[in-house]
Amino acid sequence: MSFSIERYKEESRKVDVTGIAWDEVASNPLSKGDLFCLHYMMDIENHVPLYLSHLLVTRACMDPILTAFLACWNYEELWHGENIGRLLNLYGIEFDTQDRIANVRANLGFQNSVSLMSTMAGSWLLKDFSAVYLTIGAINELSTLTGYGALIRKSGHPVLKDLLSRIIKDERRHYAFYYNSAKEWLTANERAQRIDRWMLNRVWVPVGQGVKTQEEVDALAMYLFDDEQGEEDLLELDAKIGKLPGLSGIKLMSKALYAARERVRRDPRWAWRLIDNEGWAIKPPKKSPVGQLTTRKLTEPQEATTS
Numbered sequence: 092m093s094f095s096i097e098r099y100k101e102e103s104r105k106v107d108v109t110g111i112a113w114d115e116v117a118s119n120p121l122s123k124g125d126l127f128c129l130h131y132m133m134d135i136e137n138h139v140p141l142y143l144s145h146l147l148v149t150r151a152c153m154d155p156i157l158t159a160f161l162a163c164w165n166y167e168e169l170w171h172g173e174n175i176g177r178l179l180n181l182y183g184i185e186f187d188t189q190d191r192i193a194n195v196r197a198n199l200g201f202q203n204s205v206s207l208m209s210t211m212a213g214s215w216l217l218k219d220f221s222a223v224y225l226t227i228g229a230i231n232e233l234s235t236l237t238g239y240g241a242l243i244r245k246s247g248h249p250v251l252k253d254l255l256s257r258i259i260k261d262e263r264r265h266y267a268f269y270y271n272s273a274k275e276w277l278t279a280n281e282r283a284q285r286i287d288r289w290m291l292n293r294v295w296v297p298v299g300q301g302v303k304t305q306e307e308v309d310a311l312a313m314y315l316f317d318d319e320q321g322e323e324d325l326l327e328l329d330a331k332i333g334k335l336p337g338l339s340g341i342k343l344m345s346k347a348l349y350a351a352r353e354r355v356r357r358d359p360r361w362a363w364r365l366i367d368n369e370g371w372a373i374k375p376p377k378k379s380p381v382g383q384l385t386t387r388k389l390t391e392p393q394e395a396t397t398s
């Protein structure tokens with residue numbers, strides 16, 4: 092798997108949606124599980140700028156190749172979220188994208204600042220902390236494209252398949268960058284390998300967790316991966332990450348699936364109730380109304396005046 096930053100910079104653009112049959116979105120049904128996953132995925136795609144803010148406070152951003160990648164990557168991810176939102180709107184689910192994004196962010200509250208500061212401290216105290224972030228980037232991109240593949244399979248929705256297949260191509264390039272960068276950092280660097288493995292086994296969580304609750308993460312995992320094909324996909328994903336230096340045999344996504352299954356075994360309503368109850372709305376934050384955070388709600392549209 093090769094990656095050229097020069098080629099990536101030249102070729103980076105927003106996902107091409109030309110020819111997608113948007114007018115047929117509502118002609119094919121999506122299940123509650125499909126819709127739950129689409130809301131989750133849209134929210135996480137839209138959360139990338141905040142994830143980026145974490146990357147930019149690490150030592151890794153001293154590397155101009157990394158920052159060039161992040162500049163393009165952030166832009167590409169924006170259009171993933173936008174297009175998933177467009178598909179949901181065309182399916183008949185009404186929401187205001189900007190309100191939804193602002194609410195997701197406002198609900199993070201103080202936790203986001205703590206996480207940002209601990210990332211910054213960790214990065215500047217441990218030289219090899221970057222290896223952890225690059226590996227997590229690789230896992231996130233690979234999980235995302237695996238999840239999109241699973242959703243294509245589960246939904247059988249032709250327009251969604253067309254859109255997600257185009258997004259998957261971007262995710263593959265992102266994965267290639269993170270994987271190769273992590274590999275470079277970890278090769279012949281036993282200390283980085285030890286830190287990476289230790290951190291992944293203890294602090295790693297599936298993509299989206301933190302923004303989403305454990306139950307929401309489990310609902311996504313159960314809907315997409317709780318069958319033979321899904322489990323196989325996740326074992327394959329772990330095996331790919333296990334090829335990075337020092338990570339042989341590591342279990343991440345498959346372990347997350349087994350943990351989700353265990354929680355469902357103990358409480359059969361767990362996770363599935365979110366899907367059954369169409370639990371994908373985002374509540375407005377209890378404190379700090381969105382208007383105070385963005386200022387936009389304070390500006391009422393002005394009527395045009397002529398003199």
Ligand SMILES: [Fe+2]
Pocket residue numbers: 136167168171235258262
């Ligand atoms: Fe994406």
Ligand SMILES: [Fe+2]
Pocket residue numbers: 168232235261262265
């Ligand atoms: Fe991506």
